[in-house]
Structures are given as C-alpha cells and as structure tokens.
Amino acid sequence: VPTGTCASLDNPYLAIxxxxxxxxxxxxxxxxHFHHDGVSVRPNCDGPVIFLRVRNNSTVTAWALxxxxxxxxxxxxxxxxxxxxxxxxxxxxxxxxSNASDVAGVRITFTQPS
Amino acid sequence: MAxxxxxxxxxxxxxxxxxxAAASHVTAAFNGSLGDVLVGLTGFADSATSPSAPNLxxxxxxxxxxxxxTATTSTASDTWxxxxxxxxxxxxxxMTVTNTKTGGAVVPYAHDIAQFSxxxxxxxxxxSTGNGxxxxxxxxxxxxxxxxxxxxxxxxxxxxxxxxxxxxVNGFTPTSGNGQEFTYFRDTANWMVCxxxxxxxxxxxxxxxxxxxxxxxxxxxxxSRSEARHSLFP
Numbered sequence: 001v002p003t004g005t006c007a008s009l010d011n012p013y014l015a016i017x018x019x020x021x022x023x024x025x026x027x028x029x030x031x032x033h034f035h036h037d038g039v040s041v042r043p044n045c046d047g048p049v050i051f052l053r054v055r056n057n058s059t060v061t062a063w064a065l066x067x068x069x070x071x072x073x074x075x076x077x078x079x080x081x082x083x084x085x086x087x088x089x090x091x092x093x094x095x096x097x098s099n100a101s102d103v104a105g106v107r108i109t110f111t112q113p114s
Numbered sequence: 115m116a117x118x119x120x121x122x123x124x125x126x127x128x129x130x131x132x133x134x135a136a137a138s139h140v141t142a143a144f145n146g147s148l149g150d151v152l153v154g155l156t157g158f159a160d161s162a163t164s165p166s167a168p169n170l171x172x173x174x175x176x177x178x179x180x181x182x183x184t185a186t187t188s189t190a191s192d193t194w195x196x197x198x199x200x201x202x203x204x205x206x207x208x209m210t211v212t213n214t215k216t217g218g219a220v221v222p223y224a225h226d227i228a229q230f231s232x233x234x235x236x237x238x239x240x241x242s243t244g245n246g247x248x249x250x251x252x253x254x255x256x257x258x259x260x261x262x263x264x265x266x267x268x269x270x271x272x273x274x275x276x277x278x279x280x281x282x283v284n285g286f287t288p289t290s291g292n293g294q295e296f297t298y299f300r301d302t303a304n305w306m307v308c309x310x311x312x313x314x315x316x317x318x319x320x321x322x323x324x325x326x327x328x329x330x331x332x333x334x335x336x337x338s339r340s341e342a343r344h345s346l347f348p
Contacts, residue, residue: 001160002302002303019297019298021296027290042304043221043301104130105130107126
C-alpha cells in the first residue's frame, strides 16, 4: 500500500477504477474519483465523489452491482456503447452515490440483477 | 500441434478488492466439469510481515485438492502474490472458492479464480518481486507446447495503469477488450492489480509476460515495486 495518509494521497484526488471484459468483446470500465472526507483512515479512505464514469464499449448491457449503495437499487445499468460521466454532486446524490464507500465493492455483471 | 486449453471464466470474491476486514473472501458460485483446471491468483496489497508473515489459504466447496505454489518474497514496499491450483475431480454445480487470511498485515487481500477446460494439467510456475513500475515482467520457461499462461501483476504503490500494454506472447496480447485480461483494479490508497492469460504460448520455451506503461507512467506516490506471478499448464 502506498506511503501516506488518505489526506496526502488525495492529490489531485483519490480514485477507484475497475474494468472487466464483456462477453463477445469490449469491456466495462468504472472510474470513481473522490476527495478525502477528513475523517476516514486507510485502507478505507472515504469522501465525496467528484467524478463517476461508466464506460461500456461492448455490445451487451452491463450492470454495476453496488453492495454498499445506501438508497435505491443496488445496481446501475450500463447500456451498450455508452460512456457516461457524472460530476454533478446533486445527480450523484440522487443516484445514492454521494460517497466513495457507496461505490466501493463494485462488481460488474452481464446478467440483470433481480 | 496440441490444442491449447480453453478459458471458461474467472470468479472473484464478492468482497471488494480493497477489503481487509473480513477473515475470508468467497467467490460467487460457479459450475465446472470433471477435469477443468482452476488457477487461483491471490495476493496481499503489502508484504509486511507484522504481525505475521503473509499467508493465504484456499479451500473450496465442494472440496478439491488445492496446491499452493512458490509465493513472491516478502519484501518491504511490495505486494505479496501467490498462485494456487486445483483440478476438478468431478462435475461441480454451485462451487465456491474461499480465500482465508492466515497471516500477514492488516491490508487488503483478494483472489481471482480462472477456470479452463481442455487442459492436461499444469506445467511450470514462477514468481518475481520488485520489477519496477514501468515494465513489470516475469520470465517463465514453459514445459509443454501450446500451453496457456495465467498471471497476475500487482503494484504496491497503486500506480495508474490505465495506459498499460501487456507483453505479447506468440501473437497474443491480453487486453480487457479481447477478454484475455480478465480483471483490472486500482485503488489509489491501496494497490493496483491486473489478471490476465496468454491463450496459447506456442512452442515450449522461455516466455516473458507482464505489462508496460508508456512514459510518463503516472505514479501518484513513492517509487513503486511490482510483482508478477503466473502459472502455466498445457
């Protein structure tokens, strides 16, 4: 694990990135940038999400499973051929993704969650 | 020419790659056929030996015989990686694989299980530590023609590898897009990991697998080390 604290590693931001291949070619990428909340400590740095990108360059629908999401469905749908970036804090809050901990533990599936 | 094994799928634990709190991590359930081979890529985000040396134990339900292979050395400021293997002794439905932390520091740990069919078993294994961030590589001498090579690259410094390029072996260059890289994960506060396979390494002999990052590599923290770990089977 890198040397430093959540605060010192927040330069220019903290990030969680996850990429998985899709059936039939292409991949799904989830990239979350966030700032330290001033309270959390490593290895569980947490804080407000400032950037969330979901890129699905495959031909199939993907779902991001978010086990720690605190409101609404525990998943987000990524349609084929889409590349969506959200930086609006209000929009992220409406999605239930205000904090990095809401995104942590994300998994990608190509079968619609029930 | 021998027929190379066929990659079926990979199975990750349901826990985050950043999780360090749980005593064990369990994969989602999967199915397999008699003779399928499983290659588990396991690792710690840090090889620190306090309070104890890194150690992970792999088991499965139903039980199979899991063999641990030589791990990377426990070097300061490096990750710790190890491969484990099993061959399904019967057709399995709803199988899960558990990775239990039996030693090591309080840092994230994880595993990823790659399943292959059409394999005759395993060949060589190798591990390497401290290869540098720009181009971590691992040399291995395959023992059989037309083997697949499975490997994991991890970086203690959580270097940004979004521009990574896997080394080409026998014309195969893993990417996430072609499915031969089956996991890429980076948590800037903890570690970077990617798992991939070479579908057909060609004639038996010396091979080099790993990744390279075009300059400038975007290191976000102190100078880093990387380890690669892979296993081979015909």
